[in-house]
Amino acid sequence: MKPAVCLLSGGLDSATCLAFARRDGFACHALTIDYGQRHRVELESARKVAASLGAVRHLVVPIDLRAFGGSALTDDLDVPKTGPSNGIPITYVPARNTVFLSLALAWAEVLSCSDIFIGINAVDYYGYPDCRPECIKAFEIMAQLATKAGVEGRTHVRIHTPLVHLSKAEIINLAQELGVDFKLTHSCYDPDPSGRPCGLCDSCRIRLKGFREAGLQDPLEYIHENR
C-alpha cells in the first residue's frame, strides 16, 4: 500500500478525508497538530477517529501557535455566537494550514511519501484564505521544489483535497457512505469542559445545517440545540 500523510483534527471534515484516503487504498499516517487550541477535546477525538478508521500510525505533534497570538481559537478572545461572520473571522488562526501542510510535508519526506491529504473546504470556508484551492496549488508547487525527492525528480508531491468543492451536506453523506462514526468527530469552537459542543458557534451552525440538509441526525448532544 502506498503511504500518505493525512492531517487529522478530529473534526468531521478531516475524519471524512482520512476515510476517503483509506478507501483510495493509502496506508494512512494520521498527523494531528496540537497547536494550543482551546478546544482540547479535539485531540481526544482525533485519537479515536484515527483508531476507528484504521490509520497505520497516528502522531500528535505539539506546536504552540499561542506564542504568536491573534486568534479566538488560541487566545482569550470570545468565539462569536451571534450568527455567520462576515469577512475573515476571528477564529482564523494565522497561517494555520500553511504550518500544518509544512509539517505534513516534513513527515511525508521522512516516509518517502508524496501524497498528503487535507480536509479543507472552500464552500463553507467563509473567509479563511488558506482554504482556497489556489493556495493549496501554490503550496504543492513550492513543496515539489523544497523536497529531496521532488528536486531529484523521483516523485511528484500531491496535496489531495477531496472535500474542497463539497457542501457540508455532501461531506456528511460521503462520511456516512465511508463509514465514519459521527459520534467520534468533533467540530465545536467552544465546547464545555466535558466536551459538549455549544451549538451556537459558526462551526456548530454549519455542522447542524449540514445534517439537516443531508436528512441525517447528528448523534452529538449539544448544549443549545436549535435543529
Place this chain on the structure above:
Amino acid sequence: MKPAVCLLSGGLDSATCLAFARRDGFACHALTIDYGQRHRVELESARKVAASLGAVRHLVVPIDLRAFGGSALTDDLDVPKTGPSNGIPITYVPARNTVFLSLALAWAEVLSCSDIFIGINAVDYYGYPDCRPECIKAFEIMAQLATKAGVEGRTHVRIHTPLVHLSKAEIINLAQELGVDFKLTHSCYDPDPSGRPCGLCDSCRIRLKGFREAGLQDPLEYIHENR
C-alpha cells in the same frame, strides 16, 4: 519603523541576515525555532545575537521535528566529519526551511508585517533543496495567497534572502561591516558539551574556509583546528 520577522538560528548567516535587516531600517522580530536540534548551544547563541543586534523582540518557539526522524541534526545519527558531502547530506532536516518560513509567516501575519528575512545561501548550501532561490520564490507566491492581508490586496509578502548569492567569505566580510560579533555566533553541527565547535563537520569546514578566504581570524576556539 517597518516591522520584519527575521529567522535567527544563532549561526553566522542568520546573524548577518538580522544585522542586514536592521541596517535596512526594519524593526526586527527575531524568531528562533527550537526544533529539538542536538546542538542546543545554538539557542543560547540566538539569544545573545538577538540582544547584541538590537532585535525589538526575540521569540523561541519549540517544535519537536524529532517526532518525524530522518536527520543527523535531530536523530542519533553520526554527523559526517570526513570532508564535503555529495548530494543531499544526512544533516538535512526534512522540509526545515518550509516549516520555519511557515512559522515566520504566522507571526508576520499577527504583526501585520509583510517582510520576512531568512539567511539561506545557495552557494554553500551543498544539496539542501529548500535553500534554492526558486524554492523561496514559490514560497512567496504561496504566502501571498495564504494570508489575510495578501488576499485582501493590502500587502505584498516578501521573503528577503540577502545572503543567497554570497560566498561564505563575502558573508563574513558583510558581517564584519555590519558589526556582527563573531564570538556570539555558532555554526557547528556537533559541538562538545561546553559548546566548543568540532572544526571537522561540513559547517565548521565551510566557516573556517570562509574566514581564511576573507582574510579574517575566526575568534571561536575549535576542538580540532586546521586553519
